[in-house]
Amino acid sequence: MDKKSKEPLYKQLKKALLEYIEENLKEGDALPVESEIENHYGVSRITVRKTIEELVNEGVVTKIQGRGTFVQSRKIIQKAGTITSWTEEMHLRGKKTETKNLIMNEIEPSKKLMVELSLSKNEKVICLKRLRCADGEPISIIINYFRSKFVPGFIKKGLTKESLYEVLEEDYGIQLEKARERVKARIATDLEALELGVSPDSAILHITRVSYLPDGTPFELVEMANRSDRYQYDIEIFGRNKLKAFKAEGEEFHAESKH
Template identity: 70%
Template structure:
């Protein structure tokens, strides 16, 4: 049953619960219980059920067919690419239990590419943070963050103390990322990536490169993230076209 004393709205609690139910019990194309059954299962109103189903449909998880029912459309984790959110925040919002494994932190000499991307000063070093991110016990992404050492004094010695790097930057260093640029590329996993992500050799992966900027426009971080394409999907919202000018 859902917790009516919780500050989290019932429809959000129900969404997390249904996501877990779908993950553990259903496959793509399977139908969800009808609305009246969900009402009885979780002791909620029809309005709450409909609000939850609408949210799941917006996320691309289910699709309603008039007169037939609601069906699982995708079990992929969908990332909204329109805002700067941490991987941790995104997974928690979808009801996932998150875990980080194989964490390694070091200070390195930047490559020529990183010097250009981050506009580094001569002799400036960067911190490399490499880890595998898991959702519900399953490896989903390999994440490598390159951040400018001079902005995070003591980070190398202290290490990552929170699950979310962005939360740590905001709380401990008062660093707020203002904007970011992302590039998304489909490619074949390397042998090491296939082993670490528990996928067959030569599987397709989504490789995302993000450069994040401080409020004054200074490039602060480059992230290289390799995601399982069978478990991860990007959702990008586009604005309308500019008017055609002859």
């Protein structure tokens, strides 16, 4: 653990434990006891407990009273409610990312894109398709469609980093404010099955996301096809009072986007 780092110790420990689980344990195996983790990594018991609590909340491990903490799932868990890059999500889980089969070009938008992104008649979009791998294993097929006029010279420069959102922020000052997602389960197409390395009749988790700029302008549509045996979507649900607040905020957001 790097105690001089700006990254909190519990996050550093979380990455280390995820890497340990990935390399040494299988589903059902027990984690070392808290005192062993504390001594091995040189952190406090409070840090160990906070880290394990996060892993429990994410479904990676489960605690059984009187027995210990056990590996529950090797799935990658995406938490809904925040706009983060795929690369960032994987790195937070201690996984090494890799991009394969990258295809990038500028295209005429389909009718669906015209509507979803509120495009003008002659406006074009950039289509970026990638097969994303974690620790050498194909996990997701991601296709990003985003508006060309906001990213001049993008095709010529190419994707200079693993994370598209990092490039958008650093090179173009684009920060996404809000997004709307639709999640559904379906059967993989033959091409998707081939790229993801699963059988043709396998189920996948399909996510469609439309992301917005701070002024309410729709900027990007993302289509993700994720392996259901390696990917899990975690959604936090609120009570009725919180829902009313969200509705009020949403109405305000839509009103702003019309101006």
